Amino acid sequence: MPLRNKTVAIVCGGPSPEADVSRLSAGRLSPAVEKYFEKVIHLELDEQLPAQLLTHKVDVVFPVAHGPMGEDGSLQGLLDIMGIAYVGSGVLASASALDKSVTKRILHAAGIPLAKDQIVHRHEELDSCVQRCLDCLGEQVIIKPLGQGSGIGVQFATGHEDLREKLGESFEKDQKLLVEEFIAGKEITAGILDLEDTTLLPVTEIITPDGAWYDYVHRYTPGLSEHIIPAQLPEQQYHRVQEIALKAHQLLGCRDLSRSDFVVPEVGCPIFSELNNLPGMTPTSLFPDGARAAGIPFEKLVCRLLDHALKRGGQQTDKENYWPLPELAIS
Template identity: 40%
Template structure:
C-alpha cells in the first residue's frame, strides 16, 4: 500500500510536526509500506495534488493551524483520499477551544470557567472585564493554537495587558480561563466511532513549574508516569470522560484528551487533540506502549482501524 505522510506545514508548530513526520515515515518504511513524504505547504496545493496521485492512504503529521483545524482534512476529502483521524467538523471544533468547551458544557462534562474575547474589542475593555471576572492566578491563551504557544499564566494584574497582546499575536480570539491547580493527566482514545476505548492514563510531571513548550518537547523536559497512580474508580471515571469528550466532538479513530485533576480529585477537561504528537517524547506512543504496542505496531493498528471505514 502506498501511504503519503503530510508533515512540516507552515504553522508555528512546524518543528514539532517535522519530528512527528519523521517518526511516522521511519515507522511506515520499517513496516514495508511505500511512503510518499510531503512537506506540506498550502501555497503548493497544485504540486501536492500531483504528489498524491496513486496514493492509497494519507497520514496527517501536521500540528496547529492549517493542519489540525479541518482545512487539510477538507482538501483530502475533495481529492477523495482516505486519511487517518477526525473529519473536517470534529477537527475544526477541537481546534476551537471556546466552541469545544461549549459542547463539553452542554454534555455535562467538567470544564474550567472561561470567557472568550475578540481582537476587535478594545484592549482596555477586555482588561476591565477580566479583572471584574477572574481572580489571579488565571490563564490567557489564544483560542486556536496548540503546544501552549501564546499562553500566559497570569499571577498579577500588571501582566494582563502583555498577555492579551501575546495571545492576539497568535489568533483573533483569546480565551481567559481559571487556573486549576492539580495533576497533569492525559488519556489517549482509540477505536471506531461507538466502540472507542481509553488507553492507560498518563500523569505528566514537568521539570519546569508548568507544562510549557519546553517541558513538552525537550528530551527530559517532563516525566511520564504510565499508568498514573490513581485509584481504580477514579481511573475508570477519567477514562470514561475522555471517551465522552472524544465522542462529543465527533472525533474518529484516535485522539488524546488532556485533564487537570484538581486538589479535590475532580478531573477537569482542558482540550481534545485530534492529531496528537507522535514525536519520540510524545504521549500517545507512550500510552500505546503501556498496552504492549511499540510505535510501528501502534501506527499499523491505527491505519488498519481507519481503513475499515473506507
C-alpha cells in the same frame, strides 16, 4: 494487516508554528510505516500538495501536520474532495477540536467539568476587558490562543496589571483569546484509540522538573518531562478521566484517535482542558507512550491506524446510491 502495495503519504509541515514538530513526528513514523508498505513518501503541506498526491497516486495519508491548516479540517477537506483515505478525524470534528472555545461550548452543554472562562477580543477596550476577566475568573488566570497546540502562546497572569500587560502582548498575535480561571492540580492526559473497537488507553501523569509548566520546550526536549503511567490518582478520579476523555471524543465526533488533557485537583472531579484530535508521534509524545503501556507497540499502532483508514476509504459521496432526486424541467 495492510496491503504492502499501497502508497502511503506522511504529510507534515505547513504554515503552523508547529511545523518543525510535525516533521519530528514524520521522521519517527517513517521507519515504522516502511516495514509494512512498499512506498512511503513525505509531503509538505503547501500549495504543491494536491499535485504531489496525484503524481504519486497516494492511497492513504497519515497527517501529522499539527495546528492550523493541518489539524483544523483544512487538510481533511482537501483529502475528502480528492477521495483519498486518511488517518484521523474528519472535517467537522477536526475544526471543532482545534478551536478551544468551540470544544468547551460543546462539552459544557453535555455537563463536562470545565474551568470557567471568558472570550476576549482585540477590539475591546483593554481595561474593561481585564476587569471583566478578573471579576468572573479571579485574580489568577491563564491566557490561551484559541487555535494553537503544544502550549504555544499560553501565558499565566495574576492581578490587573499583569493581565493587562500580557493580554496586550497576546492581542498583537491573535485577535481573539480564551482566558480561563487558574486551577491547581496534576497535569493529566488520556488517549482514546477508536478503531474496530474502542480502547481507553492508560491515564498518564506529566511531571516536569521544579514544578515548571509543561510548555513547548518541556514537551519536545528529551529528559525535560516524565510520563508516569498509570497516573498516580485515586481510583475514582482515574476512571473519571477515562470516562470524560471517551465522552469528549464521541461528542466532538472524533475517529481513530484523540488525546484529552486535564487538570486534576487534589480532591474533586478532573477538569477537562482540551482535546488533541491528531496527537503527536514524536519521541517525547504522550499518545504513543499510552498505547505502549496498553500493550500496543509503536509499529503496531501505526499499522493499525493506516489499515483502518484504508478500510474506511475516501469520503466521496456515492451519487449512484444516494437519495434520488426528481428531474427538474430546466430550459
